[in-house]
Amino acid sequence: MGFPHQPHPKETVVLSQYFGDAEARxxxxxxxxxxxxxxxxxxxxxxxxxxxxxxxxxxxxxxxxGFPTGLKWSFMPREKTKPHYLCCNADESEPGTFKDREIxxxxxxxxxxxCAIAQYAIRAEVTYIYIRGEFTEPLEVxxxxxxxxxxxxxxxxxxxxxxxxxxxxxxxxxxxxxCGEETALMNSIEGRRxxxxxxxxxxxxxxxxxxxxTINNVETLVAVPHIINRGAAWYKGLCLSNxxxxxxxxxxxxxxxxxxxxxxxxxxxxxxxxxxDLCGGMLDGRQLKACIPGGSSVPILDREETESCLMDYExxxxxxxxxxxxxxxxxxxxxDMVYQIMRLARFYAHESCAQxxxxxxxxxxxxxxxxxxxxxxxxxxxxxxxxxxxxxxxGKTICVLSDSCAAPVVSGIKKxxxxxxxxxSRARRPAGAxx
Amino acid sequence: MSDQEIVTLTIEGVxxxxxxxxxxxxxxxxAGVVVPHYCYHPGLPVAGVCRxxxxxxxxxxxxxxxxxxxxxxxxxxRVLSPxxxxxxxxxxxxxxxxxPLDCPICDxxxxxxxxxxxxxxxxxxxxYAAFPKRFNPVEDFGGDVLYVPxxxxxxxxxxxxxxxxxxxxxxxxxxxxxRAFIGIHPGKQLEHAWAGNVVDLCPVGSLISKDFLHKAxxxxxxxxxxxxxxxxxxxxxxxxxxTDVVVRSRxxxxxxxxxxxxxxxxxxxxxxxxxxxxxEAPLVAGVDGLAAADWEHGLAQTAQLIKGAAGRIVILxxxxxxxxxxxxxxxxxxxxxxxxAFRVPHAGQxxxxxxxxxxxxxxxxxxxxxxxxxxxxxxxxxxxVRAAAGAAIVLVLDESLSGVAPDxxxxxxxxxxxxxxxxxxxxxxxxxxxxxxVAEEDGTFVNRDxxxxxxxxxxxxxxxxxxxxxxxxxxxxTLGRGEGLLSADAAFDGLAAAxxxxxxxxxxxLGSAGAVAPAARSGARVSA
Numbered sequence: 001m002g003f004p005h006q007p008h009p010k011e012t013v014v015l016s017q018y019f020g021d022a023e024a025r026x027x028x029x030x031x032x033x034x035x036x037x038x039x040x041x042x043x044x045x046x047x048x049x050x051x052x053x054x055x056x057x058x059x060x061x062x063x064x065x066g067f068p069t070g071l072k073w074s075f076m077p078r079e080k081t082k083p084h085y086l087c088c089n090a091d092e093s094e095p096g097t098f099k100d101r102e103i104x105x106x107x108x109x110x111x112x113x114x115c116a117i118a119q120y121a122i123r124a125e126v127t128y129i130y131i132r133g134e135f136t137e138p139l140e141v142x143x144x145x146x147x148x149x150x151x152x153x154x155x156x157x158x159x160x161x162x163x164x165x166x167x168x169x170x171x172x173x174x175x176x177x178x179c180g181e182e183t184a185l186m187n188s189i190e191g192r193r194x195x196x197x198x199x200x201x202x203x204x205x206x207x208x209x210x211x212x213x214t215i216n217n218v219e220t221l222v223a224v225p226h227i228i229n230r231g232a233a234w235y236k237g238l239c240l241s242n243x244x245x246x247x248x249x250x251x252x253x254x255x256x257x258x259x260x261x262x263x264x265x266x267x268x269x270x271x272x273x274x275x276x277d278l279c280g281g282m283l284d285g286r287q288l289k290a291c292i293p294g295g296s297s298v299p300i301l302d303r304e305e306t307e308s309c310l311m312d313y314e315x316x317x318x319x320x321x322x323x324x325x326x327x328x329x330x331x332x333x334x335x336d337m338v339y340q341i342m343r344l345a346r347f348y349a350h351e352s353c354a355q356x357x358x359x360x361x362x363x364x365x366x367x368x369x370x371x372x373x374x375x376x377x378x379x380x381x382x383x384x385x386x387x388x389x390x391x392x393x394x395g396k397t398i399c400v401l402s403d404s405c406a407a408p409v410v411s412g413i414k415k416x417x418x419x420x421x422x423x424x425s426r427a428r429r430p431a432g433a434x435x
Numbered sequence: 436m437s438d439q440e441i442v443t444l445t446i447e448g449v450x451x452x453x454x455x456x457x458x459x460x461x462x463x464x465x466a467g468v469v470v471p472h473y474c475y476h477p478g479l480p481v482a483g484v485c486r487x488x489x490x491x492x493x494x495x496x497x498x499x500x501x502x503x504x505x506x507x508x509x510x511x512x513r514v515l516s517p518x519x520x521x522x523x524x525x526x527x528x529x530x531x532x533x534x535p536l537d538c539p540i541c542d543x544x545x546x547x548x549x550x551x552x553x554x555x556x557x558x559x560x561x562x563y564a565a566f567p568k569r570f571n572p573v574e575d576f577g578g579d580v581l582y583v584p585x586x587x588x589x590x591x592x593x594x595x596x597x598x599x600x601x602x603x604x605x606x607x608x609x610x611x612x613x614r615a616f617i618g619i620h621p622g623k624q625l626e627h628a629w630a631g632n633v634v635d636l637c638p639v640g641s642l643i644s645k646d647f648l649h650k651a652x653x654x655x656x657x658x659x660x661x662x663x664x665x666x667x668x669x670x671x672x673x674x675x676x677x678t679d680v681v682v683r684s685r686x687x688x689x690x691x692x693x694x695x696x697x698x699x700x701x702x703x704x705x706x707x708x709x710x711x712x713x714x715e716a717p718l719v720a721g722v723d724g725l726a727a728a729d730w731e732h733g734l735a736q737t738a739q740l741i742k743g744a745a746g747r748i749v750i751l752x753x754x755x756x757x758x759x760x761x762x763x764x765x766x767x768x769x770x771x772x773x774x775x776a777f778r779v780p781h782a783g784q785x786x787x788x789x790x791x792x793x794x795x796x797x798x799x800x801x802x803x804x805x806x807x808x809x810x811x812x813x814x815x816x817x818x819x820v821r822a823a824a825g826a827a828i829v830l831v832l833d834e835s836l837s838g839v840a841p842d843x844x845x846x847x848x849x850x851x852x853x854x855x856x857x858x859x860x861x862x863x864x865x866x867x868x869x870x871x872x873v874a875e876e877d878g879t880f881v882n883r884d885x886x887x888x889x890x891x892x893x894x895x896x897x898x899x900x901x902x903x904x905x906x907x908x909x910x911x912x913t914l915g916r917g918e919g920l921l922s923a924d925a926a927f928d929g930l931a932a933a934x935x936x937x938x939x940x941x942x943x944x945l946g947s948a949g950a951v952a953p954a955a956r957s958g959a960r961v962s963a
Contacts, residue, residue: 176611193608198483198503354589354608354615355484361529364613368566377565385562392525395497396486 004102005261008278012238014248015222016264019106025141027148030109036154038225042117043162050121054224056232058239058246063089063180063217064295064324066245066313069224075204076122077212084124085208087189087215088115090131090138091173091180094295095347096327099250100218102262104131104138107222108145114221116155116166117228122214127168130185133175143170177351181399182215183207184353195353196399217325223247241268245312249323253279255330256286267312274311275330286332290415294324296344297404299411300337320411337416338423339431341408342370348405359402362393366409373423376430383413383420444510459501459512460488468514471523471552473530473638474590475502478695478791480599485530485590487552489522490514498522523556532563533613534639535585543640545653549588571616576606577624579631579645579699584616587641593617593633600696600790603627617641628786628796631699635685644683646703651677659893660687660947662880664755664873665701666797667804669882671948672697674705674874674893681708681874681893689948692886696788698796708874708894714857715898718867725867730899730909737866738913740849741768746827748773749819749847752812753833753854754804757878758887759926760870760903761803761810762934764832764853767907767914774826775812776819777834779804797883802873806881809936809952823847832903833870836860853906869900876902877923879945881952887940888949 004019023029030036042050055070076084088111092100104111115127129146131139146168149155159166171189173179179188183197186208207213227235239246245267251274254260258280265274271293275281282288291306292298299321301309309319316323331340349363366389369382390406397403413420422428440455446466453462461477463470473485481503488501493511498519501512513519530549538544571584591608594617598604605625609618619625625633634644656675663670663684670693675683684705686697717733718725728736748768752761754777765775779799787795813819820843823829829847833854836844844850845863852864855872875896881887896902904926905919912919920926927942938953 198481198500349612352612354611354613355482355591356486357484357526357529357588358486360589360613360615361532365529365532365563365566372565389525392522392529396489396522398483 004106005259008263010269010273010277011264012248012266013264014226014238015103015107015110015219015250016262018110019102019262021106024107025109025145027109027145027152027154030107034229035109036113036160038228039113039116039120039154040160040162041228042120043160043164047121047123050117050228053232054121054227057227057235058232058244059220059223059227059235060245060247060313061217062219062223062249062326064094064297064322066323069216069220072204072216073118073122073214075202076214077204080123082211083126084122085211085213086115086119086122086124086127087182087185087203087208087213088127088129088218088221089180089182089185089215090129090135090142090218091185092132092135092218092325093177093180094297094325094327095344096252096254096292096329097295097325098252098254099262099326101135101138102250103218103222104135104142108138108142109149110222110225111142111218112145112149112154112168114224115168116159117224118214118216118221119166119168120164124214125165125167127166128189128208129168129170130179130189131170131172132180133173139170139172146170176353177347178353178399178401181401184399185215186213193353195355196401198398219250219326238266239268239312240266241310241312242314245314245323249311249326251311251326251328253328253330255328256283256332256335257281257330258283265311268315269311271309271311271328272307274328275306279330282332286334288330289333289335290331290337292321292327292329292408293319294322295327296329296347297400297407298322298324299407300341300415301411302415336431337412337419338370338374341412342367342374344408345370345405348401352401353399356397356402358393359397359405362389362402363405365389366393366405370409373420374431376423376426378420378424380421380424382424383417386413442506442508444506444508444512446512447514453506455506457506459490459492459499459504459506459510462506463490463501463512463514470501470514471548471556472502473548473588474592476592476636476695478600479592479595479636482591482595485526485588487523487526489519489526491516491519520556523552524558527553527557528561528563530588531557531561532566533569533585534588535568537586541586541640542643542648543586543637543653547640548638569613574619576619576642577626579702580625580634581643581645581648582617582619583641583643586639587617588639589615589617590638591617592636592638593642596633596636597625597627597630600632600788601627601629602789603630606633628700629696629698629788631702632686632696635695647683650682651675656682657893659874659891661873661890661893662802662882662888663697663701663704664802664880665698665704665800667799667801667883668693668795668797669802669880669886669888669949670697670701671888672701674708676874676893679894681705687947691948692882692888693794694791696791696794698786698788700796700800705874708872710856712856713897713900714855714867714869715900716869717899718857718864720865725862725864730901733866733868734906734909734913737851737868737910740851740865741828741910741914744827744848746848747822747825748828748830749823749826750775750812750830750832751816751819751823751834751836752777752807753835754779754801754807754812755873756803756807756833757873757876757903757923758803758806758810758881758937759878759923759930760832760907761807761812762930763904763907763911763926764830765810766933767910768828768830774819774822775810776814776816777804777807777812778814778816793884799883802882803880805883805885806879806887809881809885810934820844831861831864834858853903855900868906869896869898870906871896871900871902875900876904878902878904879923879927879942882949885952886949887937887945887952889942889945889947
């Protein structure tokens with residue numbers, strides 16, 4: 001796997017500080033870089049104080065939904081009558097997103113530290129780190145670091161010598177996108193088919209093994225030690241636009257830009273600068289056409305929207321899309337949007353867990369219609385049909401996979417209708433072979 | 436539960452009060468609204484996957500599934516609002532895109548929930564034209580079950596039944612997306628003794644019964660409430676008849692006995708109800724052996740035999756006979772001064788259905804042994820057969836006499852046989868009276884928990900065969916006692932008045948769910 005780039009001056013390097021630094025992967029190297037100091041501090045605090053601190057920092061979930069992390073932790077039962085669990089969602093399977101992979105590859109101890117602090121804060125006995133099955137290198141790195149952490153007494157019966165028991169296990173996924181959905185992930189940990197569960201009950205009431213569970217994304221957990229070390233006020237200060245979006249965020253930029261990669265910027269950073277400065281802009285002679293700012297599940301932005309979008313939760317919402325997981329997919333003027341959207345729909349059709357009718361049948365049906373359009377056999381009414389199906393696939397199912405399939409289709413037809421019509425009217429040569 | 440909190444809400448403008456924790460879909464039934472649904476079944480854990488039962492709940496932004504939403508005080512629910520109907524119409528369209536239009540050859544047609552709801556709320560035409568439908572070949576799941584994957588709507592009722600109710604997790608959902616189908620564990624089959632329930636649970640024609648395959652269209656069937664004769668559990672069933680032939684037996688919901696289920700052994704019981712070797716006329720022994728007679732002659736001959744009898748009377752009864760038959764046979768032959776016995780063929784193991792308490796295929800594979808015991812019949816069958824040798828009268832009440840030596844009854848004073856088929860050992864009978872079987876009469880059985888349950892007539896009896904209650908009441912009338920009976924109601928009510936074990940029960944009050952006979956039989960009868 002690749003080696004990270006040198007940070008750009010406009011980046012705010014917090015989480016990615018040791019990317020590319022091989023020594024930071026080891027326990028000794030991590031200690032040398034100030035590692036596990038935050039865990040020691042946290043273990044000296046009351047769990048509720050840790051929760052309050054994170055609440056105050058304004059840290060929000062980096063997995064996609066952007067739910068306030070401290071608030072989520074505070075949903076765990078106050079009176080502890082049953083075992084509690086922490087799940088770390090390292091299933092990073094959203095197309096276009098590859099930030100957690102780099103965190104685990106380069107700073108595995110940062111994740112272990114973040115998990116340990118969160119685990120202490122929610123008074124959980126056990127943490128499960130659920131790593132995507134295809135992540136072979138991150139898995140090896142994480143397992144090595146976890147073994148080290150146990151050996152060095154960071155974890156175990158007497159974690160950090162502070163008298164608290166902290167246990168942590170790595171669970172490897174088997175290659176299903178849907179297992180990144182929190183309740184499907186829990187089913188998968190339990191050894192069941194990775195099907196999302198109906199909510200309520202929410203994980204804080206009945207999560208993995210039916211017991212109170214908190215589930216956080218890798219990037220969220222990795223930010224926690226920094227908040228402990230430098231304080232909530234410092235973290236809150238990391239904000240370029242809306243005060244509700246604080247801290248730094250890793251954006252995985254891919255697609256047709258000069259320098260794709262992971263870029264860490266403060267929330268509120270203009271997408272335009274991210275693409276044109278940090279990523280070096282478009283390839284020679286190419287123009288920006290569209291951008292998906294938050295992983296494949298969010299609505300597509302056209303050029304104008306892209307260039308005026310601020311990268312935080314509110315800024316993206318203002319443009320009718322979502323910050324999501326921060327997977328920025330860039331399309332230039334050579335991109336065939338009909339093909340790209342079909343490709344996304346085909347992914348969702350492949351990954352639908354087959355529980356809900358709308359999703360199971362709808363994703364596949366949409367894919368077939370899009371393929372038919374690409375093959376030059378589309379009809380004018382197909383676009384209305386796609387929009388109608390999207391409407392029926394949105395907000396009606398157990399999880400949001402079906403919504404995620406509909407989002408790019410709806411925004412794609414809305415913003416690039418001419419491209420669809422060109423195929424339908426045969427003004428454009430059929431791309432049947434590409435299907 | 437007396438401390439149960441009651442919640443009042445409005446469903447389709449009707450106010451209903453239900454216990455807290457009730458699901459919307461159940462509360463809606465109380466408001467007289469059936470919310471269309473596929474994956475929900477009251478006997479299974481909630482899955483919430485078919486998304487058919489979407490309803491509008493006021494002050495909730497999204498539509499909610501009625502099967503997984505609990506009621507709340509003051510909730511205002513709309514099942515038939517345009518928004519909710521549109522969502523369900525869309526689900527139906529999605530379900531149909533890969534569903535074959537083979538209703539004309541599908542066993543489920545006419546009792547298919549997909550068909551019903553599409554007629555109710557579906558679109559007239561598909562928009563899925565030009566694409567091929569998903570195709571998978573029919574699979575034999577073993578037991579009595581065939582799987583037609585093309586018709587499957589993945590509601591997972593069968594999977595949940597096998598996992599959570601039968602406790603034998605051989606079924607699963609295989610593959611993902613629109614490639615998904617119901618899979619069976621490699622090398623395993625649907626061999627569980629209760630597996631046949633998946634056929635009833637399947638809302639479409641995807642899981643079908645090999646036994647019933649192509650036997651009848653649903654709309655040709657007459658349905659009659661009955662009670663299973665397979666064992667002493669007394670599962671409530673519905674007998675489906677087509678042109679007077681019983682073609683299928685299916686469970687009838689009774690929360691106190693079998694909930695929604697019945698076992699495969701019980702399902703197969705309907706076959707003997709149609710057997711062709713029945714006695715169709717009263718037979719009276721003459722110089723040339725048994726000869727057909729009319730009822731008047733047959734009963735007169737029987738009465739004469741009883742009147743002239745001096746000595747021991749023995750009744751060999753089948754525990755498959757109705758409670759009324761057992762009671763009246765005894766009374767007609769002189770009340771308690773008889774030796775009355777039955778036997779229970781103990782066959783096989785008890786096979787419980789783990790997910791339902793107190794439900795099992797019982798080792799006692801007859802329906803009315805408890806009724807016989809309550810009426811003073813003993814299980815000293817062999818002794819009774821021995822006693823028959825010197826008895827003045829031996830009445831065989833539909834007992835098969837299998838294993839009884841052909842000449843065992845020959846030395847009795849007179850043998851009277853009343854039953855459905857004539858066994859070899861009863862050919863020495865002086866009179867043979869043809870009886871209706873369980874599908875041909877009204878009557879009651881008493882199950883192992885002393886629950887008295889009614890069954891109703893599903894087909895006409897062959898020839899001159901009559902219900903046992905009629906035969907024995909007429910016999911008493913011929914003997915100068917009483918005036919006969921007009922119905923099973925009267926037969927049962929007379930029994931309830933005479934027998935303390937049935938005290939307080941009436942035929943009408945038994946209803947369709949039955950009632951438990953009073954606890955202990957006071958003063959057990961002494962058999963001779």
